[in-house]
Amino acid sequence: MNGGGGPTSAEVRGRHVEPRVAEVLDRKLVNRPTGPYAARTDVEVEAALHRLMAAEGLKDVLIGGLKRLAGGASKEQFAFTLSHGGASGSERMVLRMDPLESIAETCRLREAQVLRAMQGIVPVPAVRFVDPEGVHLGQPGAITSFVEGVTKPTAISATGVSGIGLRYGIWADLLAPQFVENLVAIHNADLQAMDLSSFAKPAAGTREAALFQVGWWARVWHEDHSESVPIVTLTERWLRENAPVCAAPCLVHADYRIGNFMFEEPSGRFVAVLDWELAHVGDFHEDLAWVVQRLFGTIEDDGTFMVCGLLPREKFLAQYQALSGRTVDPATLHYYEVLNAWKCSVLNQGPAVRAAMAGNNHQDLLLTWLSGSSAVFHAQLVDLLKER
Amino acid sequence: MLATIQTRIDNLMKAMQQVVLPALPADAALAREQAQLVIGHLSVIAQQWPRAAAYEAGNLEGLKSLGQALVQAGAGGPETGKAVTGVQARLEVSTDTADVVALQADLVALGYSIDRLIEAAGVDGTPDFHAASTNAVLVHAERQALRERIWCAGTHLDPDVAKLPPFESLFSR
Numbered sequence: 001m002n003g004g005g006g007p008t009s010a011e012v013r014g015r016h017v018e019p020r021v022a023e024v025l026d027r028k029l030v031n032r033p034t035g036p037y038a039a040r041t042d043v044e045v046e047a048a049l050h051r052l053m054a055a056e057g058l059k060d061v062l063i064g065g066l067k068r069l070a071g072g073a074s075k076e077q078f079a080f081t082l083s084h085g086g087a088s089g090s091e092r093m094v095l096r097m098d099p100l101e102s103i104a105e106t107c108r109l110r111e112a113q114v115l116r117a118m119q120g121i122v123p124v125p126a127v128r129f130v131d132p133e134g135v136h137l138g139q140p141g142a143i144t145s146f147v148e149g150v151t152k153p154t155a156i157s158a159t160g161v162s163g164i165g166l167r168y169g170i171w172a173d174l175l176a177p178q179f180v181e182n183l184v185a186i187h188n189a190d191l192q193a194m195d196l197s198s199f200a201k202p203a204a205g206t207r208e209a210a211l212f213q214v215g216w217w218a219r220v221w222h223e224d225h226s227e228s229v230p231i232v233t234l235t236e237r238w239l240r241e242n243a244p245v246c247a248a249p250c251l252v253h254a255d256y257r258i259g260n261f262m263f264e265e266p267s268g269r270f271v272a273v274l275d276w277e278l279a280h281v282g283d284f285h286e287d288l289a290w291v292v293q294r295l296f297g298t299i300e301d302d303g304t305f306m307v308c309g310l311l312p313r314e315k316f317l318a319q320y321q322a323l324s325g326r327t328v329d330p331a332t333l334h335y336y337e338v339l340n341a342w343k344c345s346v347l348n349q350g351p352a353v354r355a356a357m358a359g360n361n362h363q364d365l366l367l368t369w370l371s372g373s374s375a376v377f378h379a380q381l382v383d384l385l386k387e388r
Numbered sequence: 389m390l391a392t393i394q395t396r397i398d399n400l401m402k403a404m405q406q407v408v409l410p411a412l413p414a415d416a417a418l419a420r421e422q423a424q425l426v427i428g429h430l431s432v433i434a435q436q437w438p439r440a441a442a443y444e445a446g447n448l449e450g451l452k453s454l455g456q457a458l459v460q461a462g463a464g465g466p467e468t469g470k471a472v473t474g475v476q477a478r479l480e481v482s483t484d485t486a487d488v489v490a491l492q493a494d495l496v497a498l499g500y501s502i503d504r505l506i507e508a509a510g511v512d513g514t515p516d517f518h519a520a521s522t523n524a525v526l527v528h529a530e531r532q533a534l535r536e537r538i539w540c541a542g543t544h545l546d547p548d549v550a551k552l553p554p555f556e557s558l559f560s561r
Contacts, residue, residue: 039418067415068417068418069417070417070418070421226496227492227495227496227499228495228496228498228499228500228502228503229499230451230454230499230502230503230506230525230528230529231525231526231528231529231532231533233502233503233506233507233525234506234521234522234525234526234529237506237507237509237510238522240510241510294547295547297547299547362418363418363422365422365425365426365429366421366425368429369425369428369429369543369545370545372432372540372543372545373540373543373545373546374536375532375533375534375535375536375537375539375540375546376533376537376545376546376547376548378529378532378533378536379529379530379533379534379537381529382526382529382530382533385522385526386526
């Protein structure tokens with residue numbers, strides 16, 4: 001037996017969810033029946049911005065050039081120009097606002113804290129305003145500076161949503177070194193110097209780093225899924241039973257990949273690392289395992305798998321180790337490859353489908369479309385679990 | 389004769405492609421993306437709808453095989469015993485295989501009972517059952533993942549879509 005009198009499955013599920021994450025997930029359950037949600041109109045967004053600016057004490061506020069930004073299955077995004085009585089000029093900014101439910105229910109306060117912590121470490125937009133509970137905006141939101149740049153070379157077209165499947169061609173040589181350097185900079189940043197008060201930090205030398213992630217996404221799955229997927233259930237069990245010890249937790253981006261960084265043309269210089277909403281304190285292997293996922297990579301004509309379309313897997317891992325001074329443990333990397341494939345399954349078949357069923361997202365159609373990729377992750381889980 | 393479902397789907401796609409999409413301003417990014425997604429969904433639905441009942445029946449057959457394997461190997465303490473009984477009860481239910489809604493409801497109910505048994509194996513299952521449950525789920529998942537990838541191949545989200553067997557292979561014995 002695995003321990004007669006041990007914890008029940010319900011007890012196991014309730015463990016290891018960070019307090020702020022639990023608050024956000026609680027809020028989602030409260031909000032769920034208040035839908036359906038409609039994509040915000042320009043008029044609504046402008047009014048919401050005026051309410052927020054008034055609450056911030058700004059006078060003579062002018063909002064101009066309001067434009068919805070394309071993409072984003074998770075948040076509604078708008079660019080606008082703000083001018084007000086206390087400023088000599090105007091500034092272009094970006095509003096990221098939660099729909100009623102999304103594929104990833106996350107916290108704008110945590111995102112803002114990480115963005116502030118990363119200033120000067122990697123290129124990130126500057127945080128201007130945060131409305132974590134949506135008191136003024138109507139929905140939780142954060143406003144950052146607008147960064148000029150592109151997420152894909154303008155001369156190359158992406159083959160899928162979110163830039164996935166993109167082949168960078170000649171740009172790879174310019175972008176790949178920066179891609180690795182920035183990841184190393186995130187992981188090597190001094191956690192003690194950061195204000196991450198809305199984060200729970202897993203204790204060094206324990207299994208908490210892994211179990212916090214299993215706890216988070218297991219709760220999401222159990223509250224959101226509408227149909228059982230036996231491989232997802234089995235994987236959750238495996239993840240709890242095999243969680244590795246993390247010697248030294250660090251900041252983990254948790255969605256570091258193709259499509260989530262911006263660069264200038266023609267220099268290729270990185271100008272922003274984007275989409276920090278899933279960031280947390282955890283094990284660096286988690287980011288490495290995310291980066292090397294099959295879905296984010298491409299296969300060259302000679303059959304070589306290119307991590308995020310940029311460089312071969314072994315080269316990526318070797319460069320990361322050389323630059324970071326860290327040693328990649330293959331078993332831990334494997335564990336996080338399992339965790340990430342499981343998390344992607346959870347996201348695509350849990351909250352994505354649930355939000356779309358209730359009509360609670362601004363892109364219900366995109367969410368149901370993305371759910372069609374779930375089996376890719378199930379197949380990956382089979383392959384990964386057979387390896388052990 | 390009434391217009392068939394297939395004809396109506398084709399008409400919807402044509403209207404979206406030839407009338408709605410060209411009428412949208414170039415800078416209406418969300419509207420254009422949504423219109424393209426509507427066309428994409430219709431294209432996939434056009435392929436799937438005539439086969440929906442057969443597809444779900446195949447899914448149910450696979451899930452029942454998994455349930456039977458788990459019940460056969462199930463051994464352990466009270467949690468496992470209770471979960472085995474739950475799966476057994478669901479396996480005895482017979483379903484109208486032409487009724488998509490009934491098939492989907494059965495898939496959900498049987499799936500949840502199987503979930504409980506997989507979880508129970510980790511709580512008080514014997515080591516042998518723990519291992520057997522892993523193997524049984526992996527066997528089921530390998531087959532089912534391939535089925536779903538073929539079923540959803542029309543979305544082209546699968547990075548290996550070109551290597552997948554043809555759609556009709558889902559229904560050949």
